[in-house]
Amino acid sequence: MKRLAKWRLFSLFTLMALFLSGCGKPYLSTLRPAGEVAKRQYDLMILSTVIMVIVIAVVTIIFIIVLFRFRRKDDKIPKQVEGNHKLEIIWTVIPIILLLILAVPTVLETFRLADVSAMDKKDEDGNPNALVINVRANLYWWEFEYPNEKIVTSQELVVPTDQKVYFNLKASDVKHSFWVPAAGGKMDTNTDNINKFWLVFDSEAAEDTNGVFYGKCAELCGPSHALMDFKVKALPKAEFDAWVAAMQGVKEPAVPETALAQEGQEIFTKSCIGCHAVTPSNETPEAARRAPNLADFGDREYVAGILKNNEENIKKWLNDPETVKPANKMTGTYGKLTPDQIDALTAYLMGLKVEK
Incomplete structure (x- = not known):
């Protein structure tokens, strides 16, 4: 009875975990991609999941067939035969094919997502073509510097929609990790080197979330790691340019009104x-x-x-x-x-x- 009670409790917690795993908000869910990077990574997850489900289904079906069709009916020892060479070839070749189906797009996407060469490109006048943001992680807050625009802000990252945004990531104290779940996978921020990557924030997805996404630190960094959050405001290009102009226009601290x-x-x-x-x-x-x-x-x-x-x-x-x-x-x-x-x-x- 005690074992039965434990299994019931285990089953209850398992069902609760499955149920809660489906809960989430569009600005925090990796299963609701909000940009090009997130969509590519989501497609890879779907591909790998489909392959795993097919393999599990085939193995389960074969197991059930063998279990019932070849179950022991008497005390006679069945005829002993060597392995079937055709079957051995089949169950060796099939996994190789499945691995290639998964590996090829994964490797291709890895190199595509790692391509940050556009960060250094400039137009005929010598102005940078790309929007670059330097992200500096600190205990327990975030700084966002726009080097080409010569402005800096903290805790709230402002980006344009439908445009590649390139990031230089580093940390000022300990290792952290920059992660906007809805926009793409995480990237570590280190103290001894700069990591680079890019994201795109989709305008249609931004409309569904009122232009707001949220980011988190995804690397255990101290007592307040779970509280090291930041907000992402994804604005149409015109509104983003207006925000940049407003920030650039501030030369002196705001004058107190009271x-x-x-x-x-x-x-x-x-x-x-x-x-x-x-x-x-x-x-x-x-x-x-x-x-x-x-x-x-x-x-x-x-x-x-x-x-x-x-x-x-x-x-x-x-x-x-x-x-x-x-x-x-x-x-x-x-x-x-x-x-x-x-x-x-x-x-x-x-x-x-x-x-x-």
């Missing part, structure tokens, strides 16, 4: 500016970018990448970052803020906007 926000700016200048930039220019040396760029903080939808951007959550983060993201670099780097100081800083941060 007395409380002005007080917050003074506190920020004394205690936060050493790590956080409030202009989107990439002129600041990479080594000095010790914390997320906050130039468009008021436009972002999330605080610390995981909390909805509102007054309550900003205050929660400023009051005790450790409760939000354990072991983050901001924890313990400054003295305790008073409630009045937190109110002032919150008012200032909410006013840091680029999009009008």
Whole structure:
């Protein structure tokens, strides 16, 4: 009875796992490809799954036939014969054919997806043809630099739809992994070398998700690994160009509109500016970018990448970052803020906007 109870429990958990594996959202699912790379990888997954299912089905059918047709009926020992050479050839050749069917497109796609030669191409005027983004992974946040556009932002990656976007990936501390599930497979970010790849964000898929996808760190990197998320905003080309122009137009920090926000700016200048930039220019040396760029903080939808951007959550983060993201670099780097100081800083941060 105990064994039966265990099997029932095991069966229940198995069914729950199968059921939950089918749950998901279009902006987080690898089974709902949202671009060229994701579609190619999805097709390879389907091809390999079909081959495996066919093999399992054939083996199962043969097993059942043999089990019933050749089951032992008496105590006589059947005639012993050597192996059938035709059958041996067949079950040797068939796996080779199946492996080739799977291997050839896999190798071809591997080389196609690894081709980043367009990153270095330029037009007649010497301007780069491709959109290149330098991704820098940190504990536990993301920085996105657009070197040709000379802007930098954090936590929210903005990309145009229906266009190849090339990425240079690296890490500033430990190994991380850049992954946008709906757009393509993950790629490691290392401290000692730069990995390169490209993605395409499909406009039709973006419409289904209101232009929003989500990315994650896919490499265990510390206590807050599971909280190292980022948002991807996929915009039509015209809107993306407008966003770039708006970011390039910001030369000075946003001017506080209220007395409380002005007080917050003074506190920020004394205690936060050493790590956080409030202009989107990439002129600041990479080594000095010790914390997320906050130039468009008021436009972002999330605080610390995981909390909805509102007054309550900003205050929660400023009051005790450790409760939000354990072991983050901001924890313990400054003295305790008073409630009045937190109110002032919150008012200032909410006013840091680029999009009008």
